[in-house]
Amino acid sequence: RSAGVSKAHDPRHAAKMFKSAQEDKTGRWLAIHFTSHDNPHISRDALEELIQDMSKQSYRQEILAEDDEIQLSWLVYRAFNERTNKIDDFEIPKNWLVYVGHDFGGANPAALFVAQDPATGNFYEFKEYLPGAGHSTAQHVDMFKELTTGYSVIWRSGGSHQEGEIRQGYSSHGWPIVEPKINSVKAQVDKVVGTMELNKVFIFKSLHNRLTEVMNCLWAPDAEGIPTDKIKDEEKYHLSACARYLYCNFTPDTVVHNKSRTSHSMSM
Numbered sequence: 001r002s003a004g005v006s007k008a009h010d011p012r013h014a015a016k017m018f019k020s021a022q023e024d025k026t027g028r029w030l031a032i033h034f035t036s037h038d039n040p041h042i043s044r045d046a047l048e049e050l051i052q053d054m055s056k057q058s059y060r061q062e063i064l065a066e067d068d069e070i071q072l073s074w075l076v077y078r079a080f081n082e083r084t085n086k087i088d089d090f091e092i093p094k095n096w097l098v099y100v101g102h103d104f105g106g107a108n109p110a111a112l113f114v115a116q117d118p119a120t121g122n123f124y125e126f127k128e129y130l131p132g133a134g135h136s137t138a139q140h141v142d143m144f145k146e147l148t149t150g151y152s153v154i155w156r157s158g159g160s161h162q163e164g165e166i167r168q169g170y171s172s173h174g175w176p177i178v179e180p181k182i183n184s185v186k187a188q189v190d191k192v193v194g195t196m197e198l199n200k201v202f203i204f205k206s207l208h209n210r211l212t213e214v215m216n217c218l219w220a221p222d223a224e225g226i227p228t229d230k231i232k233d234e235e236k237y238h239l240s241a242c243a244r245y246l247y248c249n250f251t252p253d254t255v256v257h258n259k260s261r262t263s264h265s266m267s268m
Helices: 013-023 044-052 056-065 066-072 137-147 159-171 185-197 208-216 239-248
Strands: 097-103 110-116 123-129 152-158 201-204 219-221 227-231
Touching: 044 056, 110 137, 110 239, 123 137, 123 208, 123 239, 137 159, 152 239, 185 201, 185 227, 185 239, 201 208, 208 227, 208 239
Parallel strands: 097 152, 123 201
Antiparallel strands: 097 110, 110 123, 219 227
């Protein structure tokens, strides 16, 4: 059992709590912000010694306590508005279109099920699949079909360019999966973020793993602590990979109302 260690899934949990306390009008909370320089219990000599070896980013976060905006800038999917786009579950109408994003791997296979409202073009992530190791392709397919019973699955996308053999294996079991239109991870992320910026992506509250990934996925820092265009610990974010593999097939700026689906250049 650990003591004094936060188990919050959101890396900005403390910052959000502090901001909420600052805005509180009930008088219940007193929110005080101060830097390490203002702390009378910290040795000035020790502080100066620590600062000498710190990057500018670390100095701002750890000494000046400016982690809120900095952490926000590190988030890969900061365009996702948790307040408005994390929504209560509801039954997906049978006439909505369903898409599935896949991330392969014997130990950590994943799938993300996304429905699209044909009237608005909005996407609703409604099921996540993280079964763990020890399942055959046939078993995965059986579960996919069970999860989508009664729905029209019109598009399945996933895997890297090198994983064509795995896609063929799923196709032979009656679950055809196509290679994503874009192979660059950064370009895939741009597509996801672009769709989120249009307020087109909604995630059911029951998708705990997916939401945890969205709130924790960060850009890897360079030697100076500045965010790069590489995802930190990218291999951990299997559902995010599913989303990348799926949304990269769509063009965000062509999402329009009163269309049967979001426009993209690939035939269905």
